[in-house]
Amino acid sequence: MSKDGRIWLSHTNIELLERCPRCFWLAINKKIKQPEGIQSRLASRFDKVLKHYFNQYRNQDALPPLISSELSGKLQNPFQETYFYQHNNKYGFYGKLDECLVEKGDLYTPIDFKTTSSDPREKDILGAYQHQIDEYVFLLQKNKLNTSGYGYLIFFYPDMSDAVHEGFPMVVKIHKVEAKPEEVEGRINRAISFIEGDIPESSPNCPFCSWMNTAKSYYDLDL
Numbered sequence: 532m533s534k535d536g537r538i539w540l541s542h543t544n545i546e547l548l549e550r551c552p553r554c555f556w557l558a559i560n561k562k563i564k565q566p567e568g569i570q571s572r573l574a575s576r577f578d579k580v581l582k583h584y585f586n587q588y589r590n591q592d593a594l595p596p597l598i599s600s601e602l603s604g605k606l607q608n609p610f611q612e613t614y615f616y617q618h619n620n621k622y623g624f625y626g627k628l629d630e631c632l633v634e635k636g637d638l639y640t641p642i643d644f645k646t647t648s649s650d651p652r653e654k655d656i657l658g659a660y661q662h663q664i665d666e667y668v669f670l671l672q673k674n675k676l677n678t679s680g681y682g683y684l685i686f687f688y689p690d691m692s693d694a695v696h697e698g699f700p701m702v703v704k705i706h707k708v709e710a711k712p713e714e715v716e717g718r719i720n721r722a723i724s725f726i727e728g729d730i731p732e733s734s735p736n737c738p739f740c741s742w743m744n745t746a747k748s749y750y751d752l753d754l
């Protein structure tokens with residue numbers, strides 16, 4: 532993303548750097564991105580449905596029944612989805628929250644919805660999810676909001692049932708994640724050092740570049 536002359540980094544492209552510095556470098560410096568391929572849009576449909584559901588409770592004192600037995604506070608009203616941080620004259624960082632809880636009057640807590648195909652009651656939080664909460668808390672703080680210092684990941688997992696005709700059962704698992712916003716600036720600086728350096732090596736774990744290197748000799752053939 533580029534606006535006001537800055538390069539605007541996000542959680543998604545900083546995580547891309549973790550997976551492959553070369554793909555990150557190509558995406559930012561040359562606007563060459565990996566093709567998306569065929570992807571399920573089910574998760575984004577879930578997000579839309581959940582945001583609509585949460586929105587109905589924004590003007591009420593009560594939290595949505597899906598989370599009210601475990602969480603307290605109110606939904607941020609009005610909700611601000613996108614937050615920006617101007618790192619310097621050349622770079623910025625931005626993020627989009629799914630939802631935000633305001634606890635004890637003025638403590639802001641980011642919420643992210645996760646639709647999952649594996650049981651969230653039995654697994655640890657991915658490093659990328661920890662980074663996401665770090666970054667949301669960082670952005671809230673940079674936008675002069677008091678934060679609780681943590682965030683919530685709310686996992687939605689379709690459960691097994693003998694009576695799906697009565698409604699699709701859904702496991703809702705809330706994970707509290709202690710945020711480390713002090714680590715975000717370092718990750719932004721690391722990303723900038725890659726952007727400003729030479730093109731890095733390909734990741735040895737990604738099949739695409741090795742496929743391209745093997746396949747490209749055949750493209751010169753006159754078929």
Ligand code: SF4
Nearest residue numbers: 551554734737739740
């Ligand atoms: S190895 Fe190649 S295709 Fe794979 S992520 Fe890296 S640059 Fe992209």
